[in-house]
Amino acid sequence: MNRTHTNGELRLTDVGKKVTLLGWVAKRRNLGSLVFIDLRDRYGITQIVCGDELTEAVRTVRSEYILEVTGTVVERQDKNPKMETGDIEVKAEKVTIVNTAELPPFIIADETDALEETRLKYRYLDLRRPVLQKKLFTRAKIVKAMHEYLDANDFIEVETPVLAKSTPEGARDYLVPSRVHPGCFYALPQSPQQFKQLLMVAGFERYYQVARCFRDEDLRADRQLDFTQLDIETSFLSQDEILTLTEGLLKKVMKDVKGIDIETPFRRFKYVDAMNMYGSDKPDTRFEMKLQDLTEVFRNSEFKAFAEGLGPKGAIKAIVTDHCENYSRKEQDKLTDLAKKNGAKGLVVLKYENDTLEGSAAKFFSAEEIENMVKVLGVKNGDLIMIVSGEWRKACSALGALRSHFGKTLHLYDPEIFDFLWITEFPMFEWNEEDGRYYSEHHPFTRPMDEDLTYLDSDPERVRSCAYDVVLNGYELGGGSLRIYDCNMQQKIFELLSLTDEQIKDRFGFFIDALKYGTPPHGGLALGLDRVAMILTGSESLRDVIAFPKNANAKDPMSDAPDKVDDKQLEELHIKIVAD
Numbered sequence: 001m002n003r004t005h006t007n008g009e010l011r012l013t014d015v016g017k018k019v020t021l022l023g024w025v026a027k028r029r030n031l032g033s034l035v036f037i038d039l040r041d042r043y044g045i046t047q048i049v050c051g052d053e054l055t056e057a058v059r060t061v062r063s064e065y066i067l068e069v070t071g072t073v074v075e076r077q078d079k080n081p082k083m084e085t086g087d088i089e090v091k092a093e094k095v096t097i098v099n100t101a102e103l104p105p106f107i108i109a110d111e112t113d114a115l116e117e118t119r120l121k122y123r124y125l126d127l128r129r130p131v132l133q134k135k136l137f138t139r140a141k142i143v144k145a146m147h148e149y150l151d152a153n154d155f156i157e158v159e160t161p162v163l164a165k166s167t168p169e170g171a172r173d174y175l176v177p178s179r180v181h182p183g184c185f186y187a188l189p190q191s192p193q194q195f196k197q198l199l200m201v202a203g204f205e206r207y208y209q210v211a212r213c214f215r216d217e218d219l220r221a222d223r224q225l226d227f228t229q230l231d232i233e234t235s236f237l238s239q240d241e242i243l244t245l246t247e248g249l250l251k252k253v254m255k256d257v258k259g260i261d262i263e264t265p266f267r268r269f270k271y272v273d274a275m276n277m278y279g280s281d282k283p284d285t286r287f288e289m290k291l292q293d294l295t296e297v298f299r300n301s302e303f304k305a306f307a308e309g310l311g312p313k314g315a316i317k318a319i320v321t322d323h324c325e326n327y328s329r330k331e332q333d334k335l336t337d338l339a340k341k342n343g344a345k346g347l348v349v350l351k352y353e354n355d356t357l358e359g360s361a362a363k364f365f366s367a368e369e370i371e372n373m374v375k376v377l378g379v380k381n382g383d384l385i386m387i388v389s390g391e392w393r394k395a396c397s398a399l400g401a402l403r404s405h406f407g408k409t410l411h412l413y414d415p416e417i418f419d420f421l422w423i424t425e426f427p428m429f430e431w432n433e434e435d436g437r438y439y440s441e442h443h444p445f446t447r448p449m450d451e452d453l454t455y456l457d458s459d460p461e462r463v464r465s466c467a468y469d470v471v472l473n474g475y476e477l478g479g480g481s482l483r484i485y486d487c488n489m490q491q492k493i494f495e496l497l498s499l500t501d502e503q504i505k506d507r508f509g510f511f512i513d514a515l516k517y518g519t520p521p522h523g524g525l526a527l528g529l530d531r532v533a534m535i536l537t538g539s540e541s542l543r544d545v546i547a548f549p550k551n552a553n554a555k556d557p558m559s560d561a562p563d564k565v566d567d568k569q570l571e572e573l574h575i576k577i578v579a580d
């Protein structure tokens with residue numbers, strides 16, 4: 001092909017040049033004896049004008065045909081300031097149809113009203129839309145910045161296996177049956193966690209990988225079954241050094257991709273403070289509306305809902321907004337539903353008007369309680385007050401969910417701001433009521449904080465870990481921790497997680513063995529690449545920054561995966577399907 005220029009390239013300075021362009025027909029219009037064609041490629045769109053002499057050559061041309069156009073660049077009479085090439089057009093002298101196309105099921109343009117399901121079914125056409133192409137280019141730019149930064153900082157990129165053994169990141173595994181070993185399964189890695197730690201044992205000191213991870217979870221807009229992490233591990237660095245290194249990485253990404261200089265170091269919040277102030281361990285700090293504590297105000301309250309909710313480990317928390325004084329009963333009920341969905345047993349909603357407290361719960365409060373509450377909350381006329389009493393974490397989370405809801409619906413933040421922060425000092429364990437056992441808040445390889453080691457046996461819930469999450473605008477971008485590098489400590493943590501000796505040996509024997517051979521102190525983290533790309537492209541869904549994503553139903557509507565397989569394949573894998 002004789003292409004001389006792309007469709008995003010020609011400007012007034014090119015007027016008079018003879019050019020040959022290639023591209024897809026984005027639009028075709030007939031205007032008297034002239035035919036106008038918008039020719040599109042990955043670089044942009046150029047307007048082509050075909051005169052009388054070409055009428056026959058372009059007679060059959062339709063949308064999405066591929067053309068080769070040779071012609072001369074001319075200045076446009078009616079310039080289009082919205083198009084980068086809007087000052088010029090190409091007066092065609094020769095038009096060749098390179099390939100024809102069927103009528104696409106939707107118009108290929110930035111604006112589309114096609115259903116997402118249709119777009120995913122014809123993803124290759126969807127991806128032809130400039131808006132999606134731009135997002136994938138931005139994603140590639142992010143990855144490039146990461147490679148450059150890590151390369152400049154002496155990191156080595158190492159690939160780790162996809163067919164592996166189960167890693168405990170807290171999700172369900174994807175299993176792959178082995179043909180050669182009947183009844184045995186590989187697990188697709190939920191992350192390369194153990195491999196990267198073994199690379200530290202092996203002495204690589206600074207590892208990274210753009211790693212594909214697999215977690216069998218219910219999908220949401222910000223979750224996919226297979227997703228990509230920038231996975232990092234280092235030896236001999238302190239937690240502060242790891243955080244600083246990561247800040248440098250994100251600073252470069254923001255500069256290279258968005259042209260924004262972000263401030264470092266990021267603000268750091270202890271987990272307990274983030275929960276108390278924002279009701280979340282991934283708070284959106286672009287707006288205030290902090291949670292406030294009313295535990296002491298209502299500690300001896302006669303109000304049943306408060307007393308019952310409080311219990312020995314409880315708290316009474318509140319948020320106040322001055323934007324919702326006209327909220328109807330129905331709207332208040334919606335807030336209650338949201339609080340309940342997020343762990344609250346109930347929500348007390350009160351209005352403060354004409355210097356009096358209104359709301360069905362108000363009559364249960366003593367005058368002193370009301371006075372103290374008004375003082376603590378700094379309530380003004382017109383304020384709406386929401387209170388939850390319950391187990392501390394649940395009470396905080398429920399109000400945190402309301403806070404995010406208000407943030408979004410009342411537009412309390414500037415969408416142009418990127419507010420990065422760290423959350424540190426997470427609890428090491430989380431008690432699971434149903435299973436009657438502890439689970440790791442991060443993962444079982446996370447090191448407990450030295451000053452809390454004494455509580456490991458006596459009060460595990462009090463133990464904090466050396467884990468950290470990096471958060472941006474209410475999203476967890478990633479997280480990591482310092483790791484246990486003493487095999488006895490690792491064994492003990494597994495035991496605290498109620499694994500039997502046999503389970504420990506069977507699942508992690510190789511790993512504990514490795515820790516015996518001179519393991520350096522090490523730590524690292526992983527950043528969710530899809531999530532970073534989603535935020536930096538201003539997308540609503542991860543699906544917009546993944547070339548071929550699954551739909552919300554965990555299916556690929558294009559290829560129909562997951563799909564049935566031949567009986568013969570199943571036989572080879574020693575698998576029988578049992579009907580429900």
Ligand code: ASP
Pocket residue numbers: 169190191192193232479480481524525526
């Ligand atoms: N493997 C962890 C995760 O996927 C990250 C880390 O601890 O480095 O969340």
